[in-house]
Amino acid sequence: MSSVNAYPITLNPDQTLSDAAPPLQGKRIIIEANTGVGKTYYLLNTVATQTPLVWLVPTVNQLQQLAATYGERADYVDGQRHPETLGPVIIATYDQAPWIVEQLGAACAKYVLAIDELHQLYQAGSYRASALFHLYALIETIGEPGQFRQLIGVSATLNPDLLYFEPDTWWTVRRAGAPTHSLRLVEYADPNQWRRWLTEERETFLKPDQLHVIRLDEVERLEELAHYFTGLGYRVLTVHSRIQDSAAVQERLASQVLDPSYNLLLTTSLIDEGINLMNTALGSIHVIGATTHLAEVRQCLDRFQAANPVVYLHVSFLARDETSSLDLTAEGNKRLDQMAEIAALVADLLPPGSTLTQAQRLVQKWNRFLHGLLHFEPLLLVEEAMEWTVKGNAPGLAASLFRLEATHQYEARPTLMAALEAQFPGCTVQRRAVDGSDSPVATLKADLAAAQALQANTRRALLDDSEQTLEGIVQTGVSPREAPPRGPGVRSWPSSIRSRRVGSDSLLD
Numbered sequence: 001m002s003s004v005n006a007y008p009i010t011l012n013p014d015q016t017l018s019d020a021a022p023p024l025q026g027k028r029i030i031i032e033a034n035t036g037v038g039k040t041y042y043l044l045n046t047v048a049t050q051t052p053l054v055w056l057v058p059t060v061n062q063l064q065q066l067a068a069t070y071g072e073r074a075d076y077v078d079g080q081r082h083p084e085t086l087g088p089v090i091i092a093t094y095d096q097a098p099w100i101v102e103q104l105g106a107a108c109a110k111y112v113l114a115i116d117e118l119h120q121l122y123q124a125g126s127y128r129a130s131a132l133f134h135l136y137a138l139i140e141t142i143g144e145p146g147q148f149r150q151l152i153g154v155s156a157t158l159n160p161d162l163l164y165f166e167p168d169t170w171w172t173v174r175r176a177g178a179p180t181h182s183l184r185l186v187e188y189a190d191p192n193q194w195r196r197w198l199t200e201e202r203e204t205f206l207k208p209d210q211l212h213v214i215r216l217d218e219v220e221r222l223e224e225l226a227h228y229f230t231g232l233g234y235r236v237l238t239v240h241s242r243i244q245d246s247a248a249v250q251e252r253l254a255s256q257v258l259d260p261s262y263n264l265l266l267t268t269s270l271i272d273e274g275i276n277l278m279n280t281a282l283g284s285i286h287v288i289g290a291t292t293h294l295a296e297v298r299q300c301l302d303r304f305q306a307a308n309p310v311v312y313l314h315v316s317f318l319a320r321d322e323t324s325s326l327d328l329t330a331e332g333n334k335r336l337d338q339m340a341e342i343a344a345l346v347a348d349l350l351p352p353g354s355t356l357t358q359a360q361r362l363v364q365k366w367n368r369f370l371h372g373l374l375h376f377e378p379l380l381l382v383e384e385a386m387e388w389t390v391k392g393n394a395p396g397l398a399a400s401l402f403r404l405e406a407t408h409q410y411e412a413r414p415t416l417m418a419a420l421e422a423q424f425p426g427c428t429v430q431r432r433a434v435d436g437s438d439s440p441v442a443t444l445k446a447d448l449a450a451a452q453a454l455q456a457n458t459r460r461a462l463l464d465d466s467e468q469t470l471e472g473i474v475q476t477g478v479s480p481r482e483a484p485p486r487g488p489g490v491r492s493w494p495s496s497i498r499s500r501r502v503g504s505d506s507l508l509d
Contacts, residue, residue, distance in 0.1 A: 003166065003168075004166070004168065004170050005025065005168060005169045005170070006170050007169065007170070007171045008171075008172045009171055009172065009173045010174055011037060011173065011174070011176065012176055013175065013177055015175075016037060016041060016042070017033060017037050017039060017173055018038055018042045018045060018046045020173075021042060021046065021171075022171075024047070024150065024169075026150075026167070026168025026169040027151065027168055028142055028150075028153070028165060028166075028167045028168050028169070029150070029151065029170075030153045030158065030167045030169065030170045030171065031152060031153070031173065032155055032156065032171065032172050033154070033156060033171070033173035033174075034156050034175060035156055035276075035305055036302075036305040037173050037175055039116075040066070043114055043152070043154075044073065044074070044089070047152070048074075048088070048089045051112050052112070053088070053089050053112050054090045054111050054113050054114065054148070055074075055089075055091045055114040056093070056094050056096075056097060056113070056116065057091065057092070057093060057094070057117070058093070058094055058117050058120050058124070059093065059270070059273045060079075060093060061270075061275050062116070063076060063078055063091060063092070063093055065256060065276065067091075068255070068256075069256075070091075073089060074089040074091045075089065075090050075091070076091050076092070077090060077091070077096045077099070077100060078093045078096060079093070079096070082099065086103055086104060090111075094115075094128070094131045095128075095130075095131040097131070097135060097138060098134050101138070105146075108147055108148050109146055109147065109149055111148055112149060112150045112151075112152060113138060113150070113151050113152070114152040114153075115139075115151070115152070115153050116154050116155075117155060117273055118153035118154055118155040118158060118163075119157055119159070119162075119299075120132070121163070121164070122162040122395070122398035122399055122401070122402050123399065123402055124399065125393075125395030125396045125397070125398045125400075126399040126400070128395070129377075129380055129393055129395040129396050130380065132395035133382065133393075133394065133395055136394055136395065139151055140165065156299065156302055157295040157298050157299055161328050161329065161332075162398055162401060162402060164398065179308045180424070180425070180426040180428070181301065181308065181311060181424045182308075182311070182428050183310070183420060183424065183429045183430070184310060184429075184430050184431075185315070185416075185429055186312055186315070186431075186432050186434060187315055187317045187318060187433050188316055188434045188435070189316075191289075191316040197314075198214075198286065202232075205284060205286075206229075206234075206263075206264065206283075206284070207283060208234060209281075210281045210282065211258065211260075211263055211264070211279050211281055211282050212265070212282075212285075213264075213265045213266075213271070213282070213286065213309075214264070214265070214267070214286045214288065215267055215268070215269070215271065215287045215288065215292070216266070216267075216288040217291070217292070218268075222238060222240060222267075222268065223238065226266050229264055229266075234264045235263055235264070236262070236264045236266060237258065238266045239265065239270055239271060240268040240270055241268065256278050257277065258277060258279055271300055272299035273299075276303060276305060277303055277304055278304075278305060279306065281307070282304050282306075282307035282309045283309055283310075284309050284310045284311070285301060285304075285311045285312070287300065287311065287313050288314045289314065289315065290315040291406060292406065293402060293406035293409065294406075294409055294420060296406075297313070298423045315410060316410075317433070318411075318412060318413040322412055322414070323412065323414045323415065324411045324412040326404070326408040328401055328404070331404065335376075335400065335401070336397060338374060338378070339374075339392045339397055342378050342379065342392075343378065343379060343390055343391060343392040346362065346366050346390050347389065347390040349362060350389070353387070354387075354388055356388060359381050359390075362390075363379045363380070375404075376397060376399065376400035377393055378392060378393050379391070379392070379393055380393040380394075380395075380396070
């Protein structure tokens with residue numbers, strides 16, 4: 001990002017971003033700033049007083065909090081409400097961007113587009129690809145006639161290697177004297193042992209006179225924990241995607257302060273996305289499992305601006321002590337090339353004038369076939385000029401690299417420690433090995449290495465076979481009688497790289 005204008009901004013303890021912000025220069029501006037420096041106040045009390053503003057946020061819960069705070073100062077748009085007219089300040093969820101563009105028409109050129117939690121462009125691509133694809137297109141056309149005239153992207157935890165576009169200006173905002181964090185690394189020989197340890201040690205680590213948070217991306221286990229701790233007398237609030245739209249959950253989160261009678265918040269990654277909770281009596285945050293990217297741990301902690309609790313990371317034993325490296329750029333370029341080839345080949349299989357059902361069947365079939373090989377669904381169905389077209393799934397690709405980086409962070413203890421220092425500068429880390437073991441048995445390491453080698457060889461052979469199959473279909477018009485079953489888990493990568501490698505070619509072509 002050599003052409004980017006960098007502005008480091010250090011705030012005094014009594015300053016907010018509005019006190020020190022330089023003029024907005026360039027078409028695409030990034031504001032990377034810790035939670036609590038006044039980003040929301042800056043957008044709505046400084047930017048919105050100078051220009052019409054469309055502010056996109058990731059979740060309905062965040063929109064509800066903003067509506068409760070700012071009331072009639074803005075128009076609010078989500079899946080349940082579409083105002084008859086749109087004023088100069090519009091706050092909406094990501095998925096409503098196409099509707100807003102349609103309503104504003106050429107008047108978009110008067111508005112600045114702000115995207116909150118910009119890291120969601122690559123973090124959420126595995127489950128929100130269609131909504132993010134439209135945001136990618138809007139960002140690409142910033143400043144063109146009839147399009148939004150300027151972009152402000154806001155985040156506390158951006159990785160520049162995972163952004164698909166080149167910003168013109170990058171603000172890095174920090175507050176002088178910001179507190180450092182205390183982290184505890186708890187390693188287990190049995191990856192499921194955390195449940196027994198957490199419940200047996202609850203009197204030490206989950207004292208009922210404070211609020212504690214358990215973050216776990218498994219809804220069924222979360223509900224089991226809720227039932228268990230409720231039976232022990234804890235007052236539990238559970239938050240996850242299946243119940244986030246319930247009136248009870250929205251009401252409790254909209255106030256930004258949980259009732260102090262709650263002493264346990266059980267949540268998935270949903271808590272990471274822009275929700276602010278100002279409880280001061282926060283004892284601890286427990287992040288379960290070595291699949292959570294440390295940027296997500298930071299995002300979770302940042303939701304609690306008025307407290308600085310101890311953070312516990314509950315993971316399996318970190319088997320390796322040697323340093324581990326990952327070349328995201330090389331891996332991203334490889335997956336990008338694969339995606340571009342596959343999208344072009346499959347697009348040729350979609351006859352002109354295909355119905356939505358026909359197009360969906362084709363894309364779903366090939367995504368099922370390729371998901372297990374590439375660790376993301378490489379195809380996306382997009383409507384253009386009244387016809388359905390097949391595109392490369394850039395958000396899914398971005399997400400696959402993010403997940404790949406998350407996996408890499410836990411591959412070795414030195415790698416994890418370096419990543420913790422990057423996300424939590426100056427943090428203190430204490431380690432505890434449950435059951436007294438310091439490392440897995442050597443034979444387990446050997447078995448793991450052999451399994452990984454076999455998996456890599458198998459994936460390469462399947463990729464070669466899929467490329468030949470696709471080429472054969474294009475040449476003969478004959479498709480496989482059955483798509484192989486969907487592979488195991490989802491992983492994740494992004495797209496700034498394509499714009500750097502192919503110059504003026506559009507990422508969305």
